[in-house]
Amino acid sequence: MSNHAKSTKTSSKNMTVKLKVWRQKDAKTEGKFENYSLDGVSASMSFLEMMDLLNEDLTKKGIAPVEFQSDCREGICGTCSCFINGQAHGPERGAATCQVYMRKFAEGETIVIEPWRAAAFPIIRDLVIDRSPFDRIIAAGGYTGAKTGPHADANSILVPKPDADKAMDAAACIGCGACVAACPNSSASLFTSAKITHLAMLPQGHPLRERRVLRMVEQMDKEGFGHCTNIGECQSACPKEIKIDFIAQMRREYLAAVVNQRPESKSGGSG
Amino acid sequence: MNKPLDARIPAGPIGEKWKKFKADMKLVNPANKRKHTVIVVGSGLAGSSASASLAEQGYQVKNFCISDSPRRAHSIAAQGGINAAKNYMNDGDSIYRLFYDTVKGGDYRSREANVHRLAEVSVDIIDQSVAAGVPFAREYGGELANRSFGGTQVSRTFYARGQTGQQLLIGAYQAMMKQVDDGGVQLHTFRELLDLVIVDGKARGIIVRNLLTGEIERHVADAVILATGGYGRVFFLSTNAYNSNATAIWRAHKRGALFGNPCFTQIHPTCIPQSGENQSKLTLMSESLRNDGRVWVPKKKEDCKKDPREIAEEDRDYYLERRYPAFGNLVPRDVASRAAKQVTDEGRGVGESELAVYLDFRDAIKRVGESTIREKYGNLFDIYREITDENPYEVPMRIYPAVHYTMGGLWVDYHLMSNIPGLFVLGEANFSDHGANRLGASALMQGLADGYFVAPFTVTNYIASTKMDPVKTDAPEFVSAESDTRKRLERIMTLGKKGCETAKNGGASRTVMEIYRELGKIMWEYVGMERTEAGLKTAIGRIQKLRAEFNSGFQLVLPDEGKARTQLLEVALRVEDFIELGELMAIDALERRESCGGHFRVESQDDGEAKRDDVNFAFVSAWEYSGDPSKPILNKEQLVFEHVHPTTRSYK
Numbered sequence: 001m002s003n004h005a006k007s008t009k010t011s012s013k014n015m016t017v018k019l020k021v022w023r024q025k026d027a028k029t030e031g032k033f034e035n036y037s038l039d040g041v042s043a044s045m046s047f048l049e050m051m052d053l054l055n056e057d058l059t060k061k062g063i064a065p066v067e068f069q070s071d072c073r074e075g076i077c078g079t080c081s082c083f084i085n086g087q088a089h090g091p092e093r094g095a096a097t098c099q100v101y102m103r104k105f106a107e108g109e110t111i112v113i114e115p116w117r118a119a120a121f122p123i124i125r126d127l128v129i130d131r132s133p134f135d136r137i138i139a140a141g142g143y144t145g146a147k148t149g150p151h152a153d154a155n156s157i158l159v160p161k162p163d164a165d166k167a168m169d170a171a172a173c174i175g176c177g178a179c180v181a182a183c184p185n186s187s188a189s190l191f192t193s194a195k196i197t198h199l200a201m202l203p204q205g206h207p208l209r210e211r212r213v214l215r216m217v218e219q220m221d222k223e224g225f226g227h228c229t230n231i232g233e234c235q236s237a238c239p240k241e242i243k244i245d246f247i248a249q250m251r252r253e254y255l256a257a258v259v260n261q262r263p264e265s266k267s268g269g270s271g
Numbered sequence: 272m273n274k275p276l277d278a279r280i281p282a283g284p285i286g287e288k289w290k291k292f293k294a295d296m297k298l299v300n301p302a303n304k305r306k307h308t309v310i311v312v313g314s315g316l317a318g319s320s321a322s323a324s325l326a327e328q329g330y331q332v333k334n335f336c337i338s339d340s341p342r343r344a345h346s347i348a349a350q351g352g353i354n355a356a357k358n359y360m361n362d363g364d365s366i367y368r369l370f371y372d373t374v375k376g377g378d379y380r381s382r383e384a385n386v387h388r389l390a391e392v393s394v395d396i397i398d399q400s401v402a403a404g405v406p407f408a409r410e411y412g413g414e415l416a417n418r419s420f421g422g423t424q425v426s427r428t429f430y431a432r433g434q435t436g437q438q439l440l441i442g443a444y445q446a447m448m449k450q451v452d453d454g455g456v457q458l459h460t461f462r463e464l465l466d467l468v469i470v471d472g473k474a475r476g477i478i479v480r481n482l483l484t485g486e487i488e489r490h491v492a493d494a495v496i497l498a499t500g501g502y503g504r505v506f507f508l509s510t511n512a513y514n515s516n517a518t519a520i521w522r523a524h525k526r527g528a529l530f531g532n533p534c535f536t537q538i539h540p541t542c543i544p545q546s547g548e549n550q551s552k553l554t555l556m557s558e559s560l561r562n563d564g565r566v567w568v569p570k571k572k573e574d575c576k577k578d579p580r581e582i583a584e585e586d587r588d589y590y591l592e593r594r595y596p597a598f599g600n601l602v603p604r605d606v607a608s609r610a611a612k613q614v615t616d617e618g619r620g621v622g623e624s625e626l627a628v629y630l631d632f633r634d635a636i637k638r639v640g641e642s643t644i645r646e647k648y649g650n651l652f653d654i655y656r657e658i659t660d661e662n663p664y665e666v667p668m669r670i671y672p673a674v675h676y677t678m679g680g681l682w683v684d685y686h687l688m689s690n691i692p693g694l695f696v697l698g699e700a701n702f703s704d705h706g707a708n709r710l711g712a713s714a715l716m717q718g719l720a721d722g723y724f725v726a727p728f729t730v731t732n733y734i735a736s737t738k739m740d741p742v743k744t745d746a747p748e749f750v751s752a753e754s755d756t757r758k759r760l761e762r763i764m765t766l767g768k769k770g771c772e773t774a775k776n777g778g779a780s781r782t783v784m785e786i787y788r789e790l791g792k793i794m795w796e797y798v799g800m801e802r803t804e805a806g807l808k809t810a811i812g813r814i815q816k817l818r819a820e821f822n823s824g825f826q827l828v829l830p831d832e833g834k835a836r837t838q839l840l841e842v843a844l845r846v847e848d849f850i851e852l853g854e855l856m857a858i859d860a861l862e863r864r865e866s867c868g869g870h871f872r873v874e875s876q877d878d879g880e881a882k883r884d885d886v887n888f889a890f891v892s893a894w895e896y897s898g899d900p901s902k903p904i905l906n907k908e909q910l911v912f913e914h915v916h917p918t919t920r921s922y923k
Binding site for chain 1 (some may be wrong): 324341343348402403411413432437452513547550721775784826827837
């Protein structure tokens, strides 16, 4: 009968890890690494469950827990964001921080944990960062502009499957910011180009196509992100394995928009 | 209160009700809309779509979300798809059939008029989402693709790979962000609602806490919309996101909003089992896997620890195929979950914890080849391998049921307004459309129906037909609500310090997470898949004891006195609400002495199958807060079925 009584039988081998965690009070205060040793870590635990355990341990010692971000814990919401041993989202390819499991680490190993580091993503506290620039880039033009209301039947405009598939490949971005964190220039090009490509592939995205790329790129620069120099770290770090090809697409879109740019009429009807 | 509840359902034939409402509704002049502010709490499908739609009409919208970005809301994690009665497959689907399937799937505990409207607007949602750039799956001819889901005999589910929730949410989020840029929506991220403010009997504002600075803020409006999701995290372990919580709806409940059918929770049969005591969440394996996977456990207890590949065919019990030959492995979620519990209770569970059953693809791989299975389910198999470190192409998956969705929520009328005028509740946060069991691919449909196509009309009708005096944030009601919130925060922080002191002096004091985990265990054990009178009474006693422990202190370290981001303080505030809500769920389950949908009372069954009692329980339990969480007051909304006549669901 007692289901939970049974579940305590679970016996995974416990290990001890050494943690070197970035602690920082706020954006203005200088941060530093603190060292912690944590027992009772099992291989089947996720990395974030290990962090939960660390915080329980710190609480019992009267030390302030480490502040970090997470939500869905299954790799889709894009909330979690850590450098683990110098890699954005850690050692697992195509996975977010929440999808990293402790079996990837050895008994006694030292694990270095840091927040994303980019001027455009200020540190709020410990591992928590401010990614609101991404929202502002979307607000600048990452939409089709269709208002709520009756629309033509969804099948009245056919979309070739390869275009729909490419749109979906690009739309898979979870907005975590690993691309920015991994880029030596802290460029947001992979994030921005994924949205531009997603909407450029679909007929519904065409009316605002040129305005979109011009405004989103402008906003990206305004936020203080660096430029793309084709290094490719972004696509290696991306938990959704979004391809750098989209950045090339963004450049073509940008060029076409600059060449074709049509002035918006002052007498209304624009946008 | 104890008076009959008026659901304000328009008169007329079921297919005309919504049209009649729209024809009769009061309007607000476009130039006057900008003089009205609407607060929307939550930024998932319902919250984002409502915010965008209301701002497009001209209202001043203030949107609040607990995350760093509105796009993090838990709608994002929905995998399978969204239902709509488009009949693109020409397979006999219609609005009526979607309506019928949903009422029946909910085991006749939902409101017919609401469900019919949901089916009507389902077709508009697809058109809207395509116009917003949602990259739905398509056929080679360029048309939209459909697949089928449980509980139906047509293909009406639209999908975007295994990320339908993500794509629909991003569509609504982008429309909202356009309104942010245009000035129609004011976005407030990292804010948590801690109280609802009622002035002159109407919802006029909210008190929120800034989760980064600890500041308390007052916000005033002409209407308040709660779109804050479900309360599955009462069980601690669930497929819900870490931050999903019940605080917004619970605080509204404590200010007078009725809570409908709190005991109706959905337990999804195919999740990856718990692997240890420190686990923080459970991961879903899509229902679609049951198309090719066969569910079994060993016939003999002594085989349970053996390598499953070595167990002979005649020693395996394919118990779903045995008990439900007509539907086999594809019985609905509630039935499959209960059957899994029964075999593990018999001692035939597998895996280290003995709390799992096998989902075996051996025969499917033999039949169609590994590459076909990989093509269909590759990403799910990868997730499984990542989490369990086992290869499901070679060894059967181990799965077990887990809490997934809550059908109950705040009581709303046909207008999606609670019994507090001006307080609207959308999406999973309300109770109205899914009865006692939700069908797959219907949660996304409801969230967007409420936000895009229902609330914009009903909120307008409310604003146009309600006389409201101007209210400012220095009104006495705001001052006192803020003061209540501050006192509560102080109390929680004092309890945290007290617990730390106790522990320092060698006394017994648990951390807030330890208390929370225990609540989850009580809920799962007694208010989970099977409920008995004795078990529910035990649960109520243990929850009350836990509340007393909480109120005597727990360990919580507070750097900067809660003036900086302190996630465990957020958890403590939510846990206090979960404890009270958990008790209400147990009380509701005790009161409902019938089995229906996800609510299985052991005393009410026919040979292991749920036995409904339409004579005595065809009503919505709408609970009223009395001031004492242990003594809620029951109000009833009688359910009338004019079109879909209740029958016994059988899958044999």
